[in-house]
Amino acid sequence: MNWLPAWHSFVCVVDSGSMAGAARRLGCTRAQVSKQIAELERAFGARLFERSTRRLVLTAAGDVFHQHARHALEAVRGTEIALRNLGEAPRGTLRVSATVSFGRHWIAPLLPEIAAAHPELECELILTDDIVDLVADNIDLALRMTRQPPEDAVARRVVGLRRVICAAPHYLARHGVPETPHDLVRHQCLSYVLRDDKVWSLLDARGNEARVAVSSRIHFNNIECILDAALAGHGVAILPTFMCHRELADGRLRAVLDGYEPNVIFGRDLYACYTPSRVRVPKVKVFLDALARHFQPLPPWERDAG
Structure with missing residues (x-):
């Protein structure tokens, strides 16, 4: 057979x-x-x-x-x-996976540039917050926010991700500014459904962890909805700076508890993950090169903040 x-x-x-x-x-x-x-x-x-x-x-x-x-x-x-893919010219279809919010805001704008520079290359961006199977889903490269990259894949760190605890100034004017992690129990805290179990983990400068059981009457499984709710003054949120840097810069959001770092399940880094068979594939290499140019040594949202 x-x-x-x-x-x-x-x-x-x-x-x-x-x-x-x-x-x-x-x-x-x-x-x-x-x-x-x-x-x-x-x-x-x-x-x-x-x-x-x-x-x-x-x-x-x-x-x-x-x-x-x-x-x-x-x-x-x-x-x-x-x-x-014999030869140096990237060709064929490049399939990239990324989380919905990060991919939409920071990866989607890269693809037209890459396609314009390489006429024989087509690009596909698969946006999902679920973990894709690199083999079964025929993904050339997946961008993952994770504490531990998969052991069966090649993983290259792309950029560090910083998160802040923040709220709208008019929310803080009404409800007060939390001075310690445990002050959060008196606030509406906008949690990520199925991701934090309504317990926030915060690390101080020495790495000591404070775990706070938070509450809210509003829950989302999409980080952009959490951003919108925070801007509308509905509560305190943990947000990545790649999403809220403009709002922090123009004062629509205010960071609180500056001495504490949110410790989230997604980890502190974004990795480019791909199977060993893609290591020398030209289309993957040109995409990795584009990521390096765009996000290193500082990502654009950190450059904007500076």
């Missing part, structure tokens, strides 16, 4: 959780996927899935095969990419 399509189908079944989902992803019928899985099981002499009416669960053999199949498919894909 032609093993490559069958291995790809198997991995798609695992990733999507069902043969029907894999078929939709592959653009074929469920029967075709089922046939390929059955042929794999006959070839290996082992069941790869435990089947039930509701879901598919990997057997021990299936789990081992899944690990090796993913690596094999990535190796094949890496070979194809390397061959397509």
Whole structure:
């Protein structure tokens, strides 16, 4: 049998959780996927899935095969990419993933410049706050805000990210300025739904942590909505300076608790993450070079603040 399509189908079944989902992803019928899985099981002499009416669960053999199949498919894909990108000129499609707010404000404007400089290159920007799978989603490079870059990818630090605790001056005039972290319990604190569990962690200059259970009647899962709510005077927020530098500079927002650094799950740095097969791919290199020019030694929002 032609093993490559069958291995790809198997991995798609695992990733999507069902043969029907894999078929939709592959653009074929469920029967075709089922046939390929059955042929794999006959070839290996082992069941790869435990089947039930509701879901598919990997057997021990299936789990081992899944690990090796993913690596094999990535190796094949890496070979194809390397061959397509022989030479120095970047060509083909560059697929970049970034978080919604950072990508919209700081990465989207870069892509037309890169495309204009390289006529054989097309650029795609995938904006999502979820973690993408570099292999399954065919992403050339993902920009991730994280404390710990993935161990199975190459990770290059792009820029440090600073966050501030801030509020609108008219909110502070009504409710007072918090002088210590525990003063926040008396304030409306605009939390990031599903991200901080309504507990803010703040570090002083010595690295000592203060954990404060905060409350608010308004919650969001989008940082731009938190910015809008803070500007409207609805509460105190933790915001990255790449989003609120102009508002801080013109006085629409005021930083408070300057001696404390918000300690958030996203970490302090933005990383460019890509698979080892992309290390020498010209289209990835030109994008990394553009990031370095744009964000180093100081990012534009810090230069503006200076």
